[in-house]
Amino acid sequence: MENRFINEILSIYSKIDVQVEAFRSAVKLHCLSGCGICCTSTKVEANAIELLPLAQELFHRGEAEFWMERAQAAHYEGACIFYDPKPQRMAIGHCRFYAWRPSVCRLFGFSKVKDKTGKPKLAACIIQKNIMPYVIEKAEKSVSHGMHYPGLTNFFLQIMGMTHQAVLCQLTERFTWHLRNTVWKFK
Numbered sequence: 291m292e293n294r295f296i297n298e299i300l301s302i303y304s305k306i307d308v309q310v311e312a313f314r315s316a317v318k319l320h321c322l323s324g325c326g327i328c329c330t331s332t333k334v335e336a337n338a339i340e341l342l343p344l345a346q347e348l349f350h351r352g353e354a355e356f357w358m359e360r361a362q363a364a365h366y367e368g369a370c371i372f373y374d375p376k377p378q379r380m381a382i383g384h385c386r387f388y389a390w391r392p393s394v395c396r397l398f399g400f401s402k403v404k405d406k407t408g409k410p411k412l413a414a415c416i417i418q419k420n421i422m423p424y425v426i427e428k429a430e431k432s433v434s435h436g437m438h439y440p441g442l443t444n445f446f447l448q449i450m451g452m453t454h455q456a457v458l459c460q461l462t463e464r465f466t467w468h469l470r471n472t473v474w475k476f477k
């Protein structure tokens with residue numbers, strides 16, 4: 291049976307995707323085709339709640355134990371365990387569980403952050419900055435003129451605001467606890 295709590299998280303993910311797509315198509319900013327650098331970084335952070343949809347999916351597929359073992363063996367080192375370095379079809383990308391990835395992965399490339407004075411600004415990926423500086427410049431201009439773009443903090447707070455319901459998913463939470471502690475670091 292689908293868990294209402296997990297559906298709420300997926301609904302937040304859908305909102306992120308809609309906002310990312312709107313911004314992306316307006317300014318033509320996108321990840322480089324085939325680039326999976328973010329997924330090979332050991333600095334990607336997520337929390338257990340964000341991983342619940344993925345954990346549930348793995349339980350449904352009967353793969354939870356397999357991935358749990360991989361997560362424990364990884365122990366903070368190397369690429370994300372869900373990263374596929376040689377996907378069969380590049381169109382589907384490097385993430386083996388793309389539809390269930392946490393919010394941070396949905397905002398690879400750009401996101402709203404605050405500068406030293408607390409003013410919102412666009413944080414863009416260094417690769418994109420080097421390869422498509424004009425696109426980045428256009429995106430920054432659009433942002434400075436008030437164009438809406440997604441911010442990780444807003445969505446993160448929405449997800450964290452749901453934690454009082456996390457008790458509904460003890461099984462998956464236990465699994466994601468391991469994922470969190472072995473693959474992603476918790477802020």
Ligand code: SF4
Pocket residue numbers: 328329334370371372373374384385386387388391392395
């Ligand atoms: S969950 Fe997917 S998108 Fe996120 S770091 Fe892992 S492989 Fe990359």
Ligand code: SF4
Pocket residue numbers: 320321322325326327328329398399400415416417418
């Ligand atoms: S955000 Fe940048 S480094 Fe990360 S996958 Fe996209 S293009 Fe590559």
